[in-house]
Amino acid sequence: DAGVTQSPTHLIKTRGQQVTLRCSPKSGHDTVSWYQQALGQGPQFIFQYYEEEERQRGNFPDRFSGHQFPNYSSELNVNALLLGDSALYLCASSLLPGLAGDSYEQYFGPGTRLTVT
Amino acid sequence: GQNIDQPTEMTATEGAIVQINCTYQTSGFNGLFWYQQHAGEAPTFLSYNVLDGLEEKGRFSSFLSRSKGYSYLLLKELQMKDSASYLCAVKRREDRGSTLGRLYFGRGTQLTVWP
Numbered sequence: 698d699a700g701v702t703q704s705p706t707h708l709i710k711t712r713g714q715q716v717t718l719r720c721s722p723k724s725g726h727d728t729v730s731w732y733q734q735a736l737g738q739g740p741q742f743i744f745q746y747y748e749e750e751e752r753q754r755g756n757f758p759d760r761f762s763g764h765q766f767p768n769y770s771s772e773l774n775v776n777a778l779l780l781g782d783s784a785l786y787l788c789a790s791s792l793l794p795g796l797a798g799d800s801y802e803q804y805f806g807p808g809t810r811l812t813v814t
Numbered sequence: 815g816q817n818i819d820q821p822t823e824m825t826a827t828e829g830a831i832v833q834i835n836c837t838y839q840t841s842g843f844n845g846l847f848w849y850q851q852h853a854g855e856a857p858t859f860l861s862y863n864v865l866d867g868l869e870e871k872g873r874f875s876s877f878l879s880r881s882k883g884y885s886y887l888l889l890k891e892l893q894m895k896d897s898a899s900y901l902c903a904v905k906r907r908e909d910r911g912s913t914l915g916r917l918y919f920g921r922g923t924q925l926t927v928w929p
Contacts, residue, residue, distance in 0.1 A: 701856075730916065739818075739901050739919030740857070753916050787856060789917075802847070803917060805856035 699724055701790050701806035709812045710778050718773040718809045722790030729771040730803060731763060732787040740787055746771055775811075783813045818920035820902050825926045826892050834887045834923045836902030844907040847917065848876050848887045851899045860887065860900075889925075897927045 702721045710716050722729050728747045732740035742755035746765035765771045769790075775782055789803035817839040826832040838846070845864040849857035863869055863878035863885060875888040889896055899922040906918065 732917075732919075737921070739903075739921045740917075742916045742918070745916060755916070785854075802859050802862060804859070805849075807856050810854075 701788055701804050703786075703788050703806040703809050705809060706807070707810045707812075709814060711814055712778055712780060714778050714813075715774065715776045716778060716811060718775075718786050718788075718811070719770065720773070720788030720790075720806060721770045722788075723804045726790035726792055726804070727769050728791045729765060729769065730789045730791070731771070731773045732789065733757070734785040734787055734808070736784075743773070778813045780813050783811060785810050818902055818904055818918060820900075820920040820923045822921065823924045823926070825928060827928050828892055828894060830892050831888065831890050832892060832925065834889070834900050834902075834925065836885045836887070836920060838883050838885070838902070838904050838920075840883075840904050840906055840918065842906040843880060843904065845905040846876075846878055846885050847903040847905065848874075848885075849901040849903060851901055851922065853898075857901055892927045894927050894929065897925060899924050 701723050704719045720729055730745040731743040733743055734740040743757050743761055744751050744763055745753040749765045760776045762774045785808045787808045788806040791803045820836045847862050848860040850860050851857040860874055861869055861876035863876050866878055866880055868875055868877045873890045878885045887900055901922045902920040903917040
């Protein structure tokens with residue numbers, strides 16, 4: 698059973714460039730969330746996709762956008778990169794819970810380490 | 815926003831017991847998670863509490879008091895491999911009533927286990 702996969706593992710970009718990160722959810726999962734984790738901090742929610750639509754969004758500027766494909770995989774795009782965008786970007790997948798009391802456990806991928814210089 | 819507080823660092827020795835506390839303030843509380851994260855790796859799920867009380871899973875236990883906005887993770891028989899960051903995360907049922915909640919994470923507690 699394949700878990701959550703992300704690509705690339707590491708990425709180095711310069712300020713002003715654009716980047717696309719990719720995520721494949723755990724088999725059977727239909728919901729994908731993206732998080733940004735700066736060094737020494739907890740993950741911060743960027744947005745969540747379900748049925749190819751953005752359903753929830755955290756406090757991130759419009760430079761951060763995403764997409765979900767019919768096979769449930771997802772992309773995170775960041776435009777006009779800033780030095781402060783350097784972080785570990787985590788993708789998490791889960792199942793839309795159908796019953797009350799479901800744990801809604803989110804499974805995290807290994808992350809993409811983005812460095813902006 | 816959500817206020818989730820946990821100690822920044824803790825240390826303990828092998829074989830000991832350590833308790834990592836987490837306090838939170840949120841509306842629409844819909845569960846609390848503990849994750850373990852080794853340096854440079856993804857968070858891995860440890861436990862989930864939605865009702866008051868203690869959940870035990872091997873060497874790890876987690877407790878929740880919703881009225882106090884308080885949880886703790888208890889690690890017994892500590893091993894060197896338990897050295898990691900422990901993240902407390904709260905799930906909310908969003909105002910729109912969607913079941914698609916998001917996780918609000920604390921900053922994590924860096925646990926160092928000494929031999």
